[in-house]
Amino acid sequence: MFEAFANLLAFGLLGLDPVSRTGAAVQFFIMDVAKIFILLVTVIYVMGLLRAVVAPERVRAFVRGRPDWQARVLAVSLGAVTPFCSCSSVPLFIGFVEAGIPLGVTFSFLIASPMINEVAAVILIGILGWKLAALYVLAGLVVAWIGGLIMQCFRPERWVEDYVWKIRMGEAELPAPDTSFLGRHRFALGEVREIVGRIWKWVLIGIGVGALFHGFVPAGWVSEHLGGESWYTVPAAVLLGIPLYSNATGIIPVAEAMLGKGVAVGTTLALMMSVAALSLPEMLILRKVIRWPALALFAGVIAVAFTLVGWVFNALA
Amino acid sequence: MKQIKVLGSGCRNCEITANVIAQAAREAGVEVEIEKVTDVAEIMAYGVMSTPGVIVDGKLVHAGGIPGPDAVRAWMDE
Numbered sequence: 001m002f003e004a005f006a007n008l009l010a011f012g013l014l015g016l017d018p019v020s021r022t023g024a025a026v027q028f029f030i031m032d033v034a035k036i037f038i039l040l041v042t043v044i045y046v047m048g049l050l051r052a053v054v055a056p057e058r059v060r061a062f063v064r065g066r067p068d069w070q071a072r073v074l075a076v077s078l079g080a081v082t083p084f085c086s087c088s089s090v091p092l093f094i095g096f097v098e099a100g101i102p103l104g105v106t107f108s109f110l111i112a113s114p115m116i117n118e119v120a121a122v123i124l125i126g127i128l129g130w131k132l133a134a135l136y137v138l139a140g141l142v143v144a145w146i147g148g149l150i151m152q153c154f155r156p157e158r159w160v161e162d163y164v165w166k167i168r169m170g171e172a173e174l175p176a177p178d179t180s181f182l183g184r185h186r187f188a189l190g191e192v193r194e195i196v197g198r199i200w201k202w203v204l205i206g207i208g209v210g211a212l213f214h215g216f217v218p219a220g221w222v223s224e225h226l227g228g229e230s231w232y233t234v235p236a237a238v239l240l241g242i243p244l245y246s247n248a249t250g251i252i253p254v255a256e257a258m259l260g261k262g263v264a265v266g267t268t269l270a271l272m273m274s275v276a277a278l279s280l281p282e283m284l285i286l287r288k289v290i291r292w293p294a295l296a297l298f299a300g301v302i303a304v305a306f307t308l309v310g311w312v313f314n315a316l317a
Numbered sequence: 318m319k320q321i322k323v324l325g326s327g328c329r330n331c332e333i334t335a336n337v338i339a340q341a342a343r344e345a346g347v348e349v350e351i352e353k354v355t356d357v358a359e360i361m362a363y364g365v366m367s368t369p370g371v372i373v374d375g376k377l378v379h380a381g382g383i384p385g386p387d388a389v390r391a392w393m394d395e
Contacts, residue, residue, distance in 0.1 A: 055367055060366065091360055168361075170361070170363050288357075
């Protein structure tokens with residue numbers, strides 16, 4: 001349906017040649033804009049109706065006081081359904097520390113939260129199929145789990161800024177949500193407006209990059225250089241993803257174009273995870289609560305984990 | 318006079334929230350004093366982790382994201 005619509009618009013209305021590079025790129029762009037934005041609005045609305053999102057305050061209350069492994073299971077799985085805004089990462093970090101939650105568990109949460117979310121998961125299924133979606137989510141959970149464990153081994157407590165330990169958090173009852181259907185509907189609409197308003201730029205840029213890749217990068221060149229035989233393509237993808245930042249949803253069309261041209265699965269996944277989870281601005285915000293060595297270690301551990309995941313998938317493919 | 322505090326580290330959403338409240342107050346003809354709380358320790362003392370949060374006359378009424386227009390109007394009537 002989306003393909004027919006995009007064909008009609010790109011080749012019929014605009015009169016572009018289907019075999020030309022521009023034609024292919026424009027058709028890809030129109031198709032993905034329609035598909036992704038319709039999916040995005042629908043998924044966010046439905047999640048809003050169900051109130052499927054979990055507030056970080058509740059995660060904190062849930063995780064505190066549990067044995068390490070239980071806390072980590074909860075942090076990783078709740079991280080996947082907690083909406084994450086990097087401007088909240090500092091209070092979140094402090095709140096977890098104050099609740100006595102081990103730092104390793106907090107790091108697990110900080111890795112899982114931006115990388116996996118239910119919206120990106122559904123759009124992944126819609127665009128790339130459930131197999132790839134499952135691989136991405138699974139890889140994300142594993143990296144979050146192991147990344148937090150490794151951070152723990154380095155005793156990161158010594159790098160936490162002193163003032164963080166002194167903060168005492170109040171216990172406030174969050175206002176009870178309006179659970180009537182009208183209340184849910186309003187909340188869901190608000191969520192759509194807020195989230196789409198926040199991420200639409202990332203998604204459009206992602207679709208643009210995907211369209212250019214789809215139209216202008218020759219498949220022969222891709223299979224020769226990015227087909228998965230050369231070991232260095234995976235770490236290169238991870239490094240490329242560090243300065244680049246996008247929302248987890250925005251990177252999906254890029255991955256779609258890459259896979260379509262024959263880029264190896266592991267290389268594509270490594271780039272996706274790196275772009276979504278490793279971002280310089282977020283790292284710099286965390287500098288308010290932890291010192292440089294911990295930040296460098298955090299970035300290093302995740303980068304190595306993404307590279308390993310990429311290699312494993314390339315080897316299995 | 319209502320004392321309203323907007324809790325947030327100064328991100329864009331906090332600015333927007335403060336503006337939304339100021340506008341709703343003007344429309345309702347309610348006198349308000351809006352204070353932006355940017356100190357993390359003070360924000361946490363209210364029990365808020367997801368910013369922006371809103372405190373009306375000492376009571377937490379909202380946390381996380383920009384509050385909806387209906388909610389903001391309701392605070393003015395209280």
